[in-house]
Amino acid sequence: MLSSEEVLQMRRDYLMPCLGYFYKEPPVFVRGEMQYLYDDKGKKYLDFFAGVSVMNCGHSNPEITDKVARQLGTLQHVTNVYLTQPVVELAKRLSEVLPGNLHNSFFCMSGSEANEGAMLLARIYTGKRKFIALDRSLHGRTNLTMAATSIPMWRADPFLPEDFYFVSHSPGETLSELESILRKDSDIAAFIFEPIQGNGGIITPPDGYFKEIAGLLKNYGVLMICDEVQTGFARTGKLFAIEHYDVVPDIMTMSKALGNGIPIAAFSATREIAASFISPSASTLGGNPVACASALAVLDYIEKHDLCNRAKKLGALLYEKLLLLKEKYSFVREVRGKGLMLGMELTGEGKEPLPAKTDAVLEQLKEDGIILGKNGLSRNVLAFQPPLVIDEADIEYLAEKLDIALKNS
Numbered sequence: 001m002l003s004s005e006e007v008l009q010m011r012r013d014y015l016m017p018c019l020g021y022f023y024k025e026p027p028v029f030v031r032g033e034m035q036y037l038y039d040d041k042g043k044k045y046l047d048f049f050a051g052v053s054v055m056n057c058g059h060s061n062p063e064i065t066d067k068v069a070r071q072l073g074t075l076q077h078v079t080n081v082y083l084t085q086p087v088v089e090l091a092k093r094l095s096e097v098l099p100g101n102l103h104n105s106f107f108c109m110s111g112s113e114a115n116e117g118a119m120l121l122a123r124i125y126t127g128k129r130k131f132i133a134l135d136r137s138l139h140g141r142t143n144l145t146m147a148a149t150s151i152p153m154w155r156a157d158p159f160l161p162e163d164f165y166f167v168s169h170s171p172g173e174t175l176s177e178l179e180s181i182l183r184k185d186s187d188i189a190a191f192i193f194e195p196i197q198g199n200g201g202i203i204t205p206p207d208g209y210f211k212e213i214a215g216l217l218k219n220y221g222v223l224m225i226c227d228e229v230q231t232g233f234a235r236t237g238k239l240f241a242i243e244h245y246d247v248v249p250d251i252m253t254m255s256k257a258l259g260n261g262i263p264i265a266a267f268s269a270t271r272e273i274a275a276s277f278i279s280p281s282a283s284t285l286g287g288n289p290v291a292c293a294s295a296l297a298v299l300d301y302i303e304k305h306d307l308c309n310r311a312k313k314l315g316a317l318l319y320e321k322l323l324l325l326k327e328k329y330s331f332v333r334e335v336r337g338k339g340l341m342l343g344m345e346l347t348g349e350g351k352e353p354l355p356a357k358t359d360a361v362l363e364q365l366k367e368d369g370i371i372l373g374k375n376g377l378s379r380n381v382l383a384f385q386p387p388l389v390i391d392e393a394d395i396e397y398l399a400e401k402l403d404i405a406l407k408n409s
């Protein structure tokens with residue numbers, strides 16, 4: 001077996017240098033079991049990041065992997081010009097659980113690809129070219145989705161298309177900025193947004209926010225594309241985060257937790273919008289039987305184990321614990337989020353971001369056997385996005401160790 005130093009060196013030697021990593025001495029993970037990870041030295045970690053909101057149903061969950069293994073041993077792939085059962089079952093199942101009248105789906109491989117496809121569909125349906133996104137957004141790494149991404153560190157391409165407007169994510173400003181764009185430019189196909197901005201720092205809009213936006217967009221015939229790549233599948237206490245806002249988007253995108261570690265993504269739209277997508281399109285691996293079997297098993301698991309309520313209940317407990325720490329430490333500026341998608345922003349006396357402190361907290365927690373995430377424009381927001389199968393004792397343990405880490409770092 002390779003040592004962790006050798007793995008790190010080979011990563012530096014053979015992968016592209018654009019790929020960053022957390023920790024000065026990153027652990028090499030060799031095994032996962034529900035909310036726990038194990039490294040090559042046998043050390044156990046409580047996972048509080050879930051591979052960026054992917055492993056909502058837990059690592060190597062046997063109720064899911066058994067079904068995936070059965071499909072893997074039966075039929076792996078034929079591509080979607082042929083008929084298979086799992087993909088139609090999944091599409092039907094999604095139409096039953098998606099908000100409102102979202103009905104037809106297109107399956108692909110990643111969140112970026114789903115958002116790219118959603119924007120293509122919006123252009124085809126409306127015959128319009130441009131898009132509006134929120135500042136602090138992240139929608140992907142393809143050309144169009146990177147152009148829809150406002151976070152500077154995720155805009156690597158120096159030649160991005162200029163078909164995008166960005167409006168403030170601040171509740172008091174979004175609406176008026178949107179309206180002034182819509183008044184002067186009639187070539188807008190869609191507004192694309194994350195209901196809770198993940199990479200932007202768990203930015204959580206107030207109740208009513210998206211309803212006002214939806215009303216305005218409707219007046220101008222502009223579609224709403226809701227990016228649920230990070231927020232979907234019970235993470236926030238509802239199956240989809242937009243349900244907290246009582247709004248039905250025109251197109252919704254999803255990935256990550258849909259496959260619980262198996263690559264799958266989709267964009268879904270109303271029958272009317274989907275009907276406009278008649279020019280040929282296909283994704284070689286999209287709707288692959290193994291990925292669809294995994295997604296069906298995920299939906300079964302979420303329902304059977306009531307993960308929405310679990311995320312809501314445990315999220316409330318975690319929120320309470322984090323608020324106590326906010327009262328205790330002046331550098332904890334804000335705790336925000338919904339369900340088990342929570343963020344804790346660290347800032348100094350002059351409200352300046354504290355990314356070094358954030359890193360120090362992560363390092364300390366790693367020593368204590370806890371894997372935590374971070375995000376935000378200045379990388380100063382601790383991100384709590386565990387598998388939804390954690391329990392109260394896990395939250396107690398995290399809160400206790402976090403308290404010490406905040407004090408000492």
Ligand SMILES: Cc1ncc(COP(=O)(O)O)c(C=O)c1O
Nearest residue numbers: 110111112138139140198229230
């Ligand atoms: C909200 C959101 N949209 C899109 C993406 C891109 O997804 P992927 O990395 O699967 O292409 C991400 C990835 O973190 C995301 O958080």
